[in-house]
Amino acid sequence: MSDASEPQTLPAGLYIVATPIGNLGDISVRAARVLAACAVIACEDTRVTAKLLRHLQISRPLVRHDDHASADDRARLLATMAEEPVALVSDAGMPLVSDPGYRLVRDARENGVAVTVIPGPSAPVTALALSGLPSDRFLFAGFLPAKDKARGEVLTELAPVRTTLVFFETAPRLERSLYAIAEHLPGREVAVARELTKLYEECRTGTAAELIAHYQAHPPRGEIVLLVGPPVEQTGAGIDVDVLLATLLTDHKPSHAAAEAARMTGQDRRTLYARALELRGR
Known part of the structure; x- marks a missing residue:
């Protein structure tokens, strides 16, 4: 990656850069070169992005831009990107996918700032490919609500959607979400993909009840993508x-x-x- 740190000239504007979801080797050559050429890198957590930059042997100013960023914070970044190239990254994967940055991109476009996307790793798509669940159509629904009632309402709303459902989930909440899936989306195949692209990557499939039993015996760790297959054709038949x-x-x-x-x-x-x-x- 030594050539990644060699500077290149980039036009002013906003550069949305996808970063690895676990394995640092997944950074693209184009992404590394853009990061090296930007005047400022806006990121969720400067510590996480600094680790990536050290791996790439890149030194660039970092500005924290998370869910708490204010209108003034966005205005300062907009002023910079009107004159210089500014990169936007998330802690992992494609920015804006259940990550901050939505308002910054809207503001940039509304102010006539050039916006460029440098595509790359995406946890939902990686998990979908790994799971073996139908992938011709899928719906990514972000994080399920933490409260049982709200979680159930979301799953009930999505129950008629005849496609694979993809969620982000945390390890401490996985069991409760699997219970909710068993209740509101019975009879469906479920997949739990965790630690994607890392050493202990795992994708386990089965019914919600089977996965509950497994993770009660083997408490999960790491970041999780939870997938639910489309509804079965029959009602009642095929359900254990x-x-x-x-x-x-x-x-x-x-x-x-x-x-x-x-x-x-x-x-x-x-x-x-x-x-x-x-x-x-x-």
Whole structure:
């Protein structure tokens, strides 16, 4: 990468630069050269970006630009990019994908500043390719809400969407999100992709209940992309009722679990209630 630090002349403007999502070797030659040529690099966390620049043997001024950036902060960057090239990076991956920078790009465009994108790594697309889930159509929905009620509402809203759903998630919240998927999106294939491009990269697929059992025994670490396959064609058929009931019983009384399972599968509630009591008895 030694040639990456050699300066080149860039026109003034804003340069949106994708950075590695884990493996520093994934930085593109073009991205490295643009970073080396920019007068200022706006970033989420100066410590994270400084590590990347050290790897590239680049020294450039860093300006913190995160979710708390003010209108004055954007104005100062706009004034700079009107005269010089300014790079915008996130901590990892493609800027603006569940990351700050949206308002800065809008302001730049509204003020006639040239905006250029230097594409590169993207965690949602990487996870989708790795998962084996249908990839002809997908919906990226960012982070699921932290609160159970709001999380359930989002999943209910997305339930009719006939495409693979892609979310960001944190390790401490993964189990609760898997429970919510089992409840609101039953019968679907789920994938958990974590530590993408890193040494311990993992992509595990199965039902939500199977993944809950695995991660209860093996608590996850690292950054996670959570994917849910499109809805199954049939309603009720193909759903493992015992797995569904067992998952629901972790949070519901047998009567409530049976009622919810009946709603999801179309099966008889009384039969499901009897089975829920059997499972609870075990």
